[in-house]
Amino acid sequence: MQQEKSQRESVTTICPANWFGSRCQYKCHCRGNNCTSEGLCPLGCHEEWFGPECQYINVADGISEADDQGCNRVETIHSKLEVPFRLQTNFTWMRLRFKENIKTVNFKLLTTNDIWTPCSSSDILQIDDVTLDIFCQDTTNRSISKSVFIEVTAAVTLCSIYVSGGRNVALKASTEQSLIFSNETYDESFARSENSVDGNTSLEFKDKSCSRTKESKRARYEITFEELHTIHAYRLYASFCKFLTA
Template sequence: MYARNSITALVVIATLALHSGCQAQTPCTTNGWFGPNCQYQCHCAGSAPCDKHDGSCSSGCHQDWFGPACQYGRLGYSGPGWLTDSDDTTCNTGNTQPVTVTLDTAIPLTWVRVVVRNAGDPSQIQLIFQACPGLRKAKVDDRTLDIECSTTEPVSGVTLSGSGVTGLCSLYISGGRNVALKQSALQSSRYVTNNNQDGWWASHAVDGTTGGDPESSTCTHTVGYPNAASPGWWTVTFSQAADVTRFLIYNRGDNRIKQT
C-alpha cells in the first residue's frame, strides 16, 4: 500500500446554509463565480454564466446540482427512468405509487425536493425513509416542494407515497454543499520541476476545478516519499464549523480516481 501525493480536488460535503459572513466584501467579477468576494461557484446547465449577485441560472442547474443558487449536490439513485432523467417535464407514466428509489451510496440525509406535473400536487406527497418527528415542508412554487428530515444514520433508500405521486416528475436528494471551496489549505511540501516552477499549490485542491489536467498544474502535489523526509500531508481548515457527511477526492488526470 502506498500514499498518493497528488490531489486534483477535494470536495467536502456538508449541511450548511448560504451566508455572507461579516468580513469585508467586494462584488464578484470573476467568470464562473458569484456572491461577495466570489465565494460561491456557479453550477448552471451548459456551463452558462450565473447571476453575479445571487447565483441564479437562467438555463437551470447543471444535472449534478439543484436548490438555491444550484449549490446543493444531487445524490445519484436508481429508480424509474422518468424520475432519474433530470428532466422536470417527464413525469410518472401511470398511476404508480408509492415510488421507491435506491441511493448509489448510503449516507445521512437532510432534505429532498420533489417536482410534480400539476399545480397543487406537491402537498399530497409523503416522504418515508425513517421516523421523522421534526419533518418540515416548504413550498417553493405550485409544482415544487422541499421536505426536510435529517438523519444521523446512513440511508440507502427513499420512498414517496400519497396521491400526488401519480403526478411526480422529479426527485432531488440533497448531498449537501461543498464547504471546502476556497478554504485555507496547507501541505507538507510543494513539488517543483524545471518545467513547472509555480504550480501544485495546496489551494489548488479547493479551487473548484476537478478536471485534473496534469499539464496545467491545477492540482496539489507534494514531494513524494522517500524523496521527502516523511510522507506528505495536506490539510484544509474551514472558516466555520460544519456537519460533514462525505468527502470526495479527485486525483490528477494521469491518476484519475475518485474516492468517496
C-alpha cells in the same frame, strides 16, 4: 451596517468567468454555464445540480427537469415510488416538484446494508404550490443510503425529484500543506494547496488542479473554513501521478 457593507461588496466584486459571490467562492453550475453576476441561472441548473444558486449536487437517478419550468418528464405515483441514487450518500434533504398541489409525503431510506429506515425526525417546507423540500433531521440512526422510497396518499404526477448529495464547502477555502512538490518539469505552481479546492476534478497534473507535497513521513494538508459546517461526506479526487518521477 456590516450587513449593508457585505451586500455592497457582493455587488461590486468582479469575479473570473463562471464564479460569483462576495469572495468569488461559488462556482457556476447553471445550464450552459449561463450565470449572472449574482449567481442566478436564467436557463435553470445543469442537470446534475439543483437548489439555491445550483450549488447542490443531485444524486437522484430518476426524473428531473433541467429548466424546472415545464413538466415534460413525468411519472404518476399511485402510492409508492423507489428512486435509486447515482452516488451513495448521507441523506439530508430532497426536493420534489409535482404537477398538482400537494402538502405532504412519506418516505423511507434504503441503507447500504439493505435495510429500509424511516426518518424519525423530518421537516417539510413548501416552496410553492407544487414544490416541497423535505429534510431528514435524524442524526441518531444516520447511515449511508442508496435509495429513497416515496409514499403519497393519492395519485399525483411527479415532475422532478432532486436528492441532495451536498454542497462543496471546501470550494475556495483557505488551505495549507507541507513542503510543495516541484521538479525539473513542474514548478511549485502546479502543486500548491489551493489547487485542490478550485472545484475542478481533473486528475491531469498539467491542469494545475492538484496539490502535492514533497515526499515526507509527516506530509500534511489542511483546510480552514470561514464558518462552522456540519460535514456529512468527504469526496477526494486523487492520482498517483506516475509521470511525475524526475
